[in-house]
Amino acid sequence: NAGVTQTPKFRVLKTGQSMTLLCAQDMNHEYMYWYRQDPGMGLRLIHYSVGEGTTAKGEVPDGYNVSRLKKQNFLLGLESAAPSQTSVYFCASSTHNGLSTEAFFGQGTRLTVV
Amino acid sequence: AQRVTQPEKLLSVFKGAPVELKCNYSYSGSPELFWYVQYSRQRLQLLLRHISRESIKGFTADLNKGETSFHLKKPFAQEEDSAMYYCALRAGGGSEKLVFGKGTKLTVNP
Numbered sequence: 001n002a003g004v005t006q007t008p009k010f011r012v013l014k015t016g017q018s019m020t021l022l023c024a025q026d027m028n029h030e031y032m033y034w035y036r037q038d039p040g041m042g043l044r045l046i047h048y049s050v051g052e053g054t055t056a057k058g059e060v061p062d063g064y065n066v067s068r069l070k071k072q073n074f075l076l077g078l079e080s081a082a083p084s085q086t087s088v089y090f091c092a093s094s095t096h097n098g099l100s101t102e103a104f105f106g107q108g109t110r111l112t113v114v
Numbered sequence: 115a116q117r118v119t120q121p122e123k124l125l126s127v128f129k130g131a132p133v134e135l136k137c138n139y140s141y142s143g144s145p146e147l148f149w150y151v152q153y154s155r156q157r158l159q160l161l162l163r164h165i166s167r168e169s170i171k172g173f174t175a176d177l178n179k180g181e182t183s184f185h186l187k188k189p190f191a192q193e194e195d196s197a198m199y200y201c202a203l204r205a206g207g208g209s210e211k212l213v214f215g216k217g218t219k220l221t222v223n224p
Contacts, residue, residue: 031210040123042216043158043200050210059213090158094212101146101204103212105158 002026006091006106013081013113021076021109023091031094032074033103034058034066036087043090049074081113116141118203120215127191128223135186135218137175137201146204147177147184150214153197161186161199171195191222 007022023032033048035058045058047066055066063085065077074093078085088110094103117140127133139145147164162170164177164184175186184201201215 031212033212035214040216042120043214045211045213048211056211058211092158092212094210096210101210101212102148102160102163103150103202107157 004091004093004104004106006089006109008109009107010110011112013078013111015082015113017081018077018079019081019111020078021089021091021111023074023076023093023106025072025074025093025104027093027095027104028071029093029095029104030071031096031101032068033092033094034064034074034076035090035092036060036085037090037108038087046076046089081111083113085111086113087111116145116203116205116211116213118201118213118215120199120201120218122218123216124219124221126221126223129193130190133188133191133195133220133222135199135201135220137184137186137215139182139184139201139203141182141203141205144206146206147175148202148204149173149175149184149186150200150202151197152200158200191220193222193224196220196222 034046035043049068052071091106092103094101119138149161151161152158200217205211
């Protein structure tokens with residue numbers, strides 16, 4: 001049972017380069033989220049999706065784009081990376097079981113932009 | 115807008131002492147509140163949710179709508195409780211937006 005898997009685990013980018021982070025979940029969850037974790041800032045929501053083909057902006061969406069073409073995948077794109085985007089990125093998925101929700105997290109992607 | 119505030123970045127207690135991690139929120143609707151924990155080198159995971167009114171690993175949290183708080187408490191801290199704790203709020207009404215506080219790093223000293 002893989003749960004939530006993020007690819008890659010580590011990456012170093014040069015300023016201006018682009019990349020895509022992949023999040024895959026095998027739990028048939030409707031909702032998926034991308035966060036960034038920075039020291040002293042906690043987890044900040046970048047974008048999220050409530051279903052296949054839908055996305056919404058979170059707290060810090062600038063500089064990022066997302067797509068949810070398939071229910072199980074949620075992609076986070078950086079078109080032109082900047083040093084300020086150096087962070088640890090976490091993906092999460094959840095569903096509503098009629099009573100409550102629980103978010104399941106990936107292992108994180110450590111991104112460094114030089 | 116949803117907002118979660120955890121006023122303490124760091125909290126240090128001795129083993130066996132009581133611990134309380136504070137969480138306040140602002141949201142105009144009826145929120146769903148959670149505590150998530152991240153142990154060293156592990157994934158973030160759910161600790162407890164207000165709707166279940168449960169006790170997990172000795173931790174409890176009560177939603178106080180009047181004070182808009184959801185503080186996490188444990189009467190006797192253990193060394194294995196050392197971790198990063200995040201309070202989170204999920205908006206209702208179909209939004210499904212899930213936001214987190216900045217986290218509190220708890221250290222339980224022997």
